[in-house]
Amino acid sequence: MVDMARWGPMLAAAGIRVTNQRLLVLDVLAAHRLPVSAQRVHTELQDRGEHTGLTTVYRALASMAEAGIVHAFTHMGEAVYRLCGPARHHHLVCRVCGMVAERQENDVVDGFRAEEVYGVCATCEER
Ligand SMILES: [Zn+2]
Ligand SMILES: [Zn+2]
Known part of the structure; x- marks a missing residue:
């Protein structure tokens, strides 16, 4: 279900461990053009039948934001996240x-x- 071949090397290149949670979160983010909140990612994972906790989603987003794969923004006072392209931008x-x-x-x-x-x-x- 999760595109390992696509996201695995991306995490590895950023120097962070490939975990199922991170792969799932990336997969959700990739489906959105607009940045989305951790709550929204969590809800979509629940809808897919994935029992990933909200705290785990937050942690996965934070670690990937730190690694520069995901960018964190603030929209209407809420933290939202977006999967970024590989080029410097x-x-x-x-x-x-x-x-x-x-x-x-x-x-x-x-x-x-x-x-x-x-x-x-x-x-x-x-x-
Ligand atoms: Zn607009
Ligand atoms: Zn970006």
Whole structure:
């Protein structure tokens, strides 16, 4: 059910242990374009019949965020997570819907490297 061949090498390359929980969490994140909360990941795992605890989901997300595979954002005061592409990038984040786009230019302004840039996405702008 979980795509081991896809996520296993990714965890290994990031230098963290391949565990079933991490693989499951990655599999859920990969199905979402928008960043999702730990609660949402947990609910979807329950729906799949996986009895992974919420604390385990939090820990898996935190370790993968630390390893740089997953990026953590704050949307409406809630921590949300997104599976990131392998290339070095920063994020354009819509403050209305939480949509994230990866931007691969490595802008450094006055010694600052951008991690997140907030704005309004095209879809929200049209509303
Ligand atoms: Zn990212
Ligand atoms: Zn938006």
